[in-house]
Amino acid sequence: MDKRKILIVEDDSDINNLLNKIIKKADYEVVQAFSGTEAHLQLNMEKPDLIMLDLMLPGMSGEALIDIVRREKNMNMPIIVISAKTSLESKVKAIAMGADDYITKPFEPEEVIVRVQAAFRRYKGAWTEEETHMYSYKNLCLATDSRIVTLYGDEISLTNHEFDILRILVSVPQKVYSRECLYELVWKNGYYGEDNTVNVHVSNIRKKIAEKDPDEEYIKTVWGIGFKMA
Numbered sequence: 001m002d003k004r005k006i007l008i009v010e011d012d013s014d015i016n017n018l019l020n021k022i023i024k025k026a027d028y029e030v031v032q033a034f035s036g037t038e039a040h041l042q043l044n045m046e047k048p049d050l051i052m053l054d055l056m057l058p059g060m061s062g063e064a065l066i067d068i069v070r071r072e073k074n075m076n077m078p079i080i081v082i083s084a085k086t087s088l089e090s091k092v093k094a095i096a097m098g099a100d101d102y103i104t105k106p107f108e109p110e111e112v113i114v115r116v117q118a119a120f121r122r123y124k125g126a127w128t129e130e131e132t133h134m135y136s137y138k139n140l141c142l143a144t145d146s147r148i149v150t151l152y153g154d155e156i157s158l159t160n161h162e163f164d165i166l167r168i169l170v171s172v173p174q175k176v177y178s179r180e181c182l183y184e185l186v187w188k189n190g191y192y193g194e195d196n197t198v199n200v201h202v203s204n205i206r207k208k209i210a211e212k213d214p215d216e217e218y219i220k221t222v223w224g225i226g227f228k229m230a
Helices: 013-025 036-046 062-073 088-097 109-122 160-171 179-187 195-212
Strands: 005-009 029-033 050-053 079-083 101-104 134-137 140-143 148-151 154-156 219-222 226-229
Touching (some): 005 036, 029 036, 036 050, 036 062, 050 062, 050 109, 062 079, 062 088, 079 088, 079 109, 101 109, 140 160, 160 179, 160 226, 179 195, 195 219
Parallel strands (some): 005 029, 050 079, 079 101
Antiparallel strands (some): 134 140, 140 148, 148 154, 219 226
């Protein structure tokens, strides 16, 4: 089995090389980039399985890279931010944009590896989707090929947009998706402040699920950000 490949994006060569040593010691393959522009090129050439990146980068910011990955490359690729920015606002903004985890500098080697391993565990289901075409969450099952959703074995009738929203949420259940992100992923066009469109569709999904499983919460509202699986 091929080793999983991690792209490290960090302009400080000492930190980049340190992360390189830590990750290689844990038996992962490493690709290094020292600017946002270089990382963008490496995404196309190396096709990494996970990205670790700083936010303050020359050439292209970390935030811009996150946006590119989520819009153009791989919606399900794990992204771990490693940043000197320690404020709650910075962490919330990075997660809302599409990062999966956030490590503050300075860091311990053990913490880095644990976070990487946890990210790969969470994304195991996403990588096998092409083989299984099936997601399960609590009592819910979603088949991507037939576009059928069942709860306790009973089919739930969803519109195309409702199905696509639920598929996105359940494919990465720990990730918070902003309303803007959901709108652009589902409707495939520019976002024009259509908060209510996404809210209405999520509300409809919740109602349909609650009819068959009223005692269990499935979709959680993260106030000020968006939605995730509960």
